[in-house]
Amino acid sequence: MEMAKRIWFSLVGQPIFLLVLFSPLIPFVCGRNVQNSPSGLYGFTGISSFRLINRRSLLTCPDPNPYLAINVTSVDPLANEQNVTVTVSGVIIPDKSDWVAMISPSDSDVSSCPVNSIMYQQTGDFSSLPLLCHYPVKAQFLSMDPSYLKCGKKECRTHASNVCVLRTCSGSITFHVVNIRTDIEFVFFTGGFETPCILRRSQPLKFANPKMPLYGHLSSIDSTATSMRLTWVSGDRSPQEVQYGDGKSQKSTVSTFTRGDMCTSDLASPAKDFGWHDPGYIHSAVMTGLQSSQTYSYRYGSESAGWSEKINFHTPTAGGSDKVRIVAFGDMGKAPRDLSVEHFIQPGSIMVIEAIEKEVASGNVDAVFHIGDISYATGFLVEWDYFLHLIHPVASRVSYMTAIGNHERDYVDSGSVYETPDSGGECGIPYETYFPMPSSSKDKPWYSIDMGSIHFTVISTEHDWTQESEQYKWIEKDLASVDRSKTPWVIFTGHRPMYSSQGGGIIPSVDQRFTKAVEPLLMKHKVDLVLFGHVHNYERSCFLYEGECKGMPNKDKSGLDTYDNTNYTAPIHAIIGMAGFSLDAFPIIVGKWSLVRASEFGYFRIQGTKEQLSLEFVSMRTENVEDKFNIIKAKR
Template sequence: MEPCKSSWVFRLFTILLIFIMCSTSPSLSWSLHPLYLNSTAMHQNHTATSEFRLLNRRTLIECPNPSPFLQIDVSPDSSLSDEEYLRVTVTGVLNPSGRDWVAMISPANSNVESCPLSGLLYAQTGDLSELPLLCHYPVKAMYMNKDPDYLRCKKKQCKKYSQGKCAVTTCSGTLTFHVINIRTEVAFVLFRGGFETPCILSRSNPISFANPKKPLYGHISSKDSTGTSVNDNVFSIRRFISPKVDHLAMAQCVLVSIMRLLNMRLTWVSGDKEPQQVQYGDEKTETSEVTTFAQDEMCSSVLPSPAKDYGWHDPGYIHSAPGSLSVIKAMAEEVESNKIDSIFHIGDISYATGFLVEWDFFLHQISPVASRVSYMTAIGNHERDYIGSGSRYQLTDSGGECGIPYETYFPMPTPAKDKPWYSIEQASVHFTVMSTEHDWSVKSEQNEWMKKDMASVDRSKTPWLIFMGLTRVDLVLFGHVHNYERTCSVYQKECKAVPTKDKNGIDIYDHSNYSAPVHAVIGMAGFTLDKFPNDVESWSLSRISQFGYARGHATKEELKLEFVNSDTRKVEDSFRIIKTQPSS
């Protein structure tokens, strides 16, 4: 009889399965952590705050002598589909500047003028300089010099004639914006002065989506271990049905290989608060449960957080029925091969960190893979941590989200709200997923749950246990650090065993005589890559700083993991863990 097999892809924009802070847990406090008071650069690195996101702390001056001929035209300009590439053309520019830029704002009536009294609100970001703010965070922005003809004024128009000759010539440029259905009207604003000293020159008319209530961004997850076993049954999720209006769900059918849809969960987003239905298989249906969250639910302190204030965007209604571009493209190819059973994205999910419209863009980005196979997640610091919110680490990494958007968009088989730990079995592998952002100290609720869960594993059925350094764990997966690194069988910084080579030169760890777990850092799938230190520890066997993802395959006798370069599709590192007999 063929042994039970399972393959999976660990999907990581920046993966975080086990995040261990090198400090003691600070007590709960509403004061800002000194790390963020003293270092803007550190804040930008760990909360993904870019120069563009600092727009909200920039002085908005009045543009001197704006051109009376300025105009912004958008094509198409109405009834947008769920995904569009909008051409934004700026005309009537007298003196093109390399510091001219266009922002997309949502909703269209957002106030992007000056809010001088809000300057005190954002000290938590680490920017303590005296800078009044833009009142609302733009969704996207692009410099006009992305059009190579703009600065050279190759597209000229005569706006005024004198004695039969052109007296006033203006310039124009065109940009293309990728837009998805975010349920609200959008508009475009032309600024001058760069991101540092912006001033408004012109604003377009509002543009609306054709169907802001349409169900979108469906993604599948397992409700329990019975929903992860894969067989030859193929189900087609053909459409979503509202009690009042039929909605076409997607441009094409979503095919999923699952045991039973009743043991899987489908989650999607729409602008409709009424329950909807998913149709699958032979005319079977399931009615959705509808959830959402409000601005008042976001975490904050004395100074409002991004999620509570300038980063807020209406999330729509999330329905539930019982990532970098190169990485998602490479993973989509893996899923298309029909050899992948599930995806694990463990922590640092969207990096929205309080700028909530970015959840929509993330859900759209992962839909080619998350709508096809089970997409399992775990919470990380960029989803949960905020001062005074009950998180283990008193930092502002979530931007005030404090886990609410994450748990709403990605309902996992957890014991309760804000207890985002769970376990699930896939063929011969038992996965135990913890929350590093909640208390997991000795005798804590989570620690007791972990011990009980791991003690209950039947190693004759699931010989492989993937998680962290408790009793007889085979493989430990870390994230947070943005690169790839693999160790020997290590415990307390000491190699207890080293791998041997097979005939193909691949490292083999023999766990027939268990000594310690293998550790792997796999946080290399989207955010800026980290450099390795100059001093290499003796337990570190492989170090690679390239974008990619980890691909795993398991039988009862062998667990294999490969690091795949998402640009070249080349396997950069590979290792196997073997057992001659299942552990008891």
């Protein structure tokens, strides 16, 4: 039945009345809209149909046959990472709607939660009849076992005169499991994701060491590159330590967040309700007394909780020195390393992080900048652990700097500029706990840092940036304070773009008020390069100001686009949100300012010397550099 709903969106304090017709109802996803129906979601690679699971009523299975069983083959207890094979047996007629969910903790209420149906509106998905009061970590259809549907693995249950009169079938699927501290169980459902009912549940499986220190990741704390922060996760609340260099150590400070810390409006959010998962304890310690551009080793943990492996890491180039090599991208997220579906999957994330891992291993990266939309956990908190596991080979070896995005911060009535439900009620709390950046205080996630010849100004597009705001004043002060003799280059970065050819859905990708408010500061303070994400592709501009090209790059001898900033013209913008989320296409007609476009997964390389910035877009389609340009400046 056709129905109309009215939603108020208060954008930057100016309410916009939005009348949306819902049939079916429409959720908002990062500037796009997706039909909330199985047919609308199937084939949309960024969102699996599994997202519908919490909007299905849990039916009672017809009396299951007595032979049904679910068994788990794994290391007992569970290691920090392994593949767990789950076998269901005793199935009389295998059906393509049979599936298995991994649920944690095992004592979660997964039977029914009809009272909470209204809460699901807070995901931006309008529906009723939630299935699971506690959302599964992941799930797989048994048809992933190619022999299951044709009963390739048989067991004889009843014989008569040496003839088997009742055969049952079995099937096995494999789950990639990492240490999430809380015990897990596997639940055998039939009825698909649309009409599910529970057939059998496994015994709970415990992790051997829920206190194990894991997922250590580095960040810089200042421009000297003589101190590095290490942040890690453990089920242990007692302070631990990082041991590094030749016999140095630092004790950790311990923090965490609780379900009560998750934000909400009149209705509970996913983070506060069915998406909650205990994060354990987040430890952080600053390794001091280092030298820039050096390799050291460390391990972290304690005698009682255990120790991490020994890891080599690289300190960045100090601010004011010459050469620096950075990898940057936005909107990466994570994807499962098995055949599972999860609530939110970013299909390009694994290939991109593995390519960056190779660059880091070759010693060619000083630091990484991930400019918003970090894990896409969006209120389903166990996905932070899987994300931290995914980036660990990179983030444990070089500084992993971040900016906040809409999927970390935005929520209704939470103080975010955009009152969309994009963070699922996280409201930046898990983000700033997992990724402490050199910001001045909580919920003010803007900062700057010098690396080599580049000054990075990192802002939050999700916090107030209007002219009277604290952030605006900070941006102005920060840009004015740059010593260009030390760092001749200024890169300004955040999450939402000022320009994009991709128009977006109901909520546009570009907020003109943001561009109008902040762009004059970039011009005034001669920002060289502006990097944003949020839109999931790669795009680069001319010298751009107020929507118009103020100049064009020249071709150098090898035909490479070269922007000459000796006599400053205007900022150059690049969108680099192509690191994982399903890609955005470009319209046929684009503005004159858009010089290069690529709708491909990949990442961005920045190499700086005092004379030149060399920029490259590395595409995962070709595993090659698909755009390259330079910015030069003659010495004064």
